[in-house]
Amino acid sequence: FEAAHKGRLPKSGCDKDAESFAKLLQSALGGGGAGDGDGGGEGEVEIEIDHELAMSFARGCRGALGPVASFVGGTAAQEVLKAVSGVFSPIQQFLYFDATEALPSTLPHNWREQCAPRGDRYDGFRAVMGDVALGRLQRQRWFMVGSGAIGCELLKNLALLGVGTKGDVGGGGGEGEGEGVLKMFQSEASLGAGGIVVTDMDTIERSNLNRQFLFRPTDVGRTKSEAAASAARNMNGDINVVPLTACLSVESEGLFNEQFWSSIDGVVTALDSLDARLYVDTQCVRYKKPLLDAGTLGAKGNVQVVLPPPVSTESYGDSVDPPEPQTPVCTLKQFPYKLEHTIQWARDLFQGLFVDDPGNVKHILATLRQPTGEAKGGYSPDGDAAAVVAALEEKHGVDDALRLLKVATSCMATEADLDGPNGKCSAVEGCNDWAVGELRTHFLDSIAELLVEHPPDDVDEEGLPFWSGVRRLPILPKLDQNQDDQVAFVMAAARLRADLFTLPSGKPLPMSRADAVAAIERAKAAGAGWAGAGEG
Secondary structure, eight states, X not given: OTGGGTTOOOOTTOHHHHHHHHHHHHHHTTOSTTSOOOOSSTTOOOOOOOHHHHHHHHHTTTOOOHHHHHHHHHHHHHHHHHHHHOOSOOOOSOOOOOOGGGSOSSOOTTHHHHHSOXXXXXXXXXXXXXXXXXHHHHHOEEEEEOOSHHHHHXXXXXXXXXXXXXXXXXXXXXXXXXXXXXXHHHOGGGTTOOEEEEEOOOBOOGGGGGTOTTOOGGGTTSBHHHHHHHHHHHHOTXXXXXXXXXXXSGGGTTTSOHHHHHHOSEEEEOOSOHHHHHHHHHHHHHHTOOEEEEEEEXXXXXXXXXXXXXXXXXXXXXXXXXXXXXXXXXXXXXXXXSHHHXXXXXXXXXXXXXIIHXXXXXXXXXXXXXOBTTXXXXXXXXXXXXXXXXXXXXXXXXXXXXXXXXXXXXXXXXXXXXHSTTHHHHHHHHHHHHHHHHHIIIIIIHHHHHXXXXXXXXXXXXXXXXXXXXXXXXXXXXXXXTOXXXXXXXXXXXXXXXXXXXXXXXXXXXXXXXXXXXXXXXXXXXXXXXXXXXXX
């Protein structure tokens, strides 16, 4: 087609160009679509093209759609990862994908005018879907629940499509989220204006950065909804987006009330909780709102589109999913409220303290430790140590590198104790002191810091009690050698720590309850209490 038309592509929405392309395609495939009537050579199979599909392709070939680009790019990236990892089977055949169902079933008489470029960022969309569809998307109001890995991808697509970019709704800066959402969806002044409300109660952690691509290292500690909204505005400065940190549940129906649900055009969910997904589904059925639900589990993924009457598709709650085999990571890191959350948290802590960290430390010490002169077990010069530090920072980041170096230093000190005159006693004492430190970090200091940030009478941005719903007010304990659970933790952690070291005889270090109690008493005597516990 380009060769016959001075190097240009078919014009957007042009039936004449599309018809010419379809005939050329039929001719190239050896069929009689061009009207020659000879049907090709003997033995050749005549291929009949899908004429309407070819016409649709030609009409929109100058266009570009963000979601389609995401699918193509994601598929290509997945194949690259398969190739370099060798874990999953690559695609062994052609992969065909289209979304022709999104195109108008009947084209209006002015379709070419609708698809004509206007010289703005939306020409790619306009060339495929037309200007009327663009205007509708720009004026629509959508509610996104969850802004993690899938939420980032969905919000990116909404921003690139221009959803919610028409008019000024107020509250789009993300400040005072309760006021922002009310201005956006409940004021008469905002009628006719589009926008997106994003809610997610989680904050960004460093581990999120490898898959939640809207976030950067500088965003660690920020709420996911605020960071995602900022990134969306950077992609499209016209978008009206309000970030919230409210949990969508029965307890938040004062904010997400009937007026709110009646004013939105649809809901997008990217949740890691079955209960939350069922609640959102119930609200969408109740208020007759379309729902796009998506989720992942490892390498698996699912998506479901729920449409209200008159279409009335099956809703998410119409079928029962199997129980969730894993506890959602985002829930674990914030406010666990179920027994299985604490179990999974403990498993993750065990993996880090007694599997991952020892493995990393073993590598560090093996790199640093070199025979120097006649002293076996000496350490390499400072130059090599600096190289190890630099490598750790590059692989793990500055914070984790410092933490691992501290762990390595502690291990070196314990080994030095074993070589000393009172080796066994010093090493046992060191293991128990380390265990008390872990007790403080994970069960006492963290609670104290949380209560400083959110005291018992704290309220959220909507003026509702912060400690309500699934957020349960924690009780700050005292450091007490008479508390069996504290002593049991110190004993177990110290014994596991001691298993990393052995006496010259090859026997493990002997540990006892008395050693754990003595370590707690030493910590108390040193003033290692906790704010609010009356001891520091």
